[in-house]
Amino acid sequence: MSRSLNLAVIPGDGIGPEVVAQGLKVLNAALPQDVKLETKEYDLGAQRWHRTGETLPDQELEALKGHDAILLGAIGDPSVPSGVLERGLLLKLRFAFDHFINLRPSKLFPNTATPLAGRPDIDFVVVREGTEGPYTGNGGSLRTGTPAEVATEVSVNTAYGVERVVRDAFERANNRPRKKLTLVHKNNVLVYAGHLWKNTFDRVAAEYPEVSTDYLHVDAATIFFVTQPERFDVIVTDNLFGDILTDLAAAVTGGIGLAASGNVNPTGDFPSMFEPVHGSAPDIAGQGKADPTATVLSVALLLRHLGHADRAERIEAAVSADLAERDGTARTTDEIGDALTARVSG
Ligand code: ATP
Ligand code: MG
Secondary structure (H helix, E strand, C coil): CCCCCEEEEEEECCCCCHHHHHHHHHHHHCCCCEEEEEEEECCCCHHHHHHHCCCCHHHHHHHHHHHCCCEEEEEEEECCCCCCHHHHHHHHHHHHCCCCCEEEEEEECCCCCCCCCCCCCEEEEEEEEEEEECCCCCCCCCCCCCCEEEEEEEEEECCCHHHHHHHHHHHHHHHCCCEEEEEEEECCHHHHHHHHHHHHHHHHCCCCCCEEEEEEEEHHHHHHHHHCCHHCCEEEEEEHHHHHHHHHHHCCCCCCCCCCCEEEECCCCCCEEEEEEECCCCCCCCCCCCCHHHHHHHHHHHHHHHCCCCHHHHHHHHHHHHHHCCCCCCCCHHHHHHHHHHHHHC
């Protein structure tokens, strides 16, 4: 546990700066007094691109490397062609810092609107592989734009890549009270990748006798997310399945205003990055309407990642208490941030 925190802050676009400001307020209140917080803001995102044509210059990438962690608001604006900021900034960061774990906790907080009202506890975390699968840009198109077009999108799965994410998921499961890990894939149809995932999973499982394991095809998993979400504790899955499952998970646990995430490199060789799952929400930007809770919960993930689990719990308890007392009265971004800050301090 480090006694200083050198944080990079990328407020980004739309509601990003609004929610990040609240996240930082809560972070300041939550940190132990003897931990010195230093923050450096990076001007990256749509405005920067419009001004200079730059997404993430190598010099800033180098500078980012020197931080303990990164807090990101949101990146993206309809005025920027699709893919420019995703590839030039977000994916560039993910690959440069080898963020092979995409962490998405899903917890049903009290008094939270969920389509599964009346369900018992939902408290699971999806560990999604972040650097392989069908998202590596391998593939191509033949006879593009003709009626005879053929497009391929190759899913890349390496023994190295699968093993490291599976190991990370077993570690996380082993550190939670229920100690249960579910592998989600589709190995009845995607036989080659499925074989690698299942074999790796079974081999690593032998090293974790205390963790109970389960396997589900992804289609079955979507059913259980809705009908029996309480059966899940930790889920490990590939990049594409994880992308879809985590949005479903956010939907059943109160929506995108509450969903936090981490792009994590657990080796500590590079800074990990924490961000709300929602985007820049240009429709409500600048109006003080954005709910900063997802960002505040992302700050909790950041603190847990850096060894301050007690402080993370304090933030989560503050969120839980704040949600329990919500009565539908509209509050501004700032008011919610202040309420959470007061609870964390108090
Ligand atoms: P992106 O492409 O960046 O993921 P998106 O088009 O998926 O963006 P979001 O920015 O996530 O969209 O917003 C989706 C909807 O949810 C919008 O109507 C937005 O206003 C709302 N929304 C998103 N985040 C929040 C928030 N923190 N508080 C309140 N409403 C939000
Ligand atoms: Mg989106």
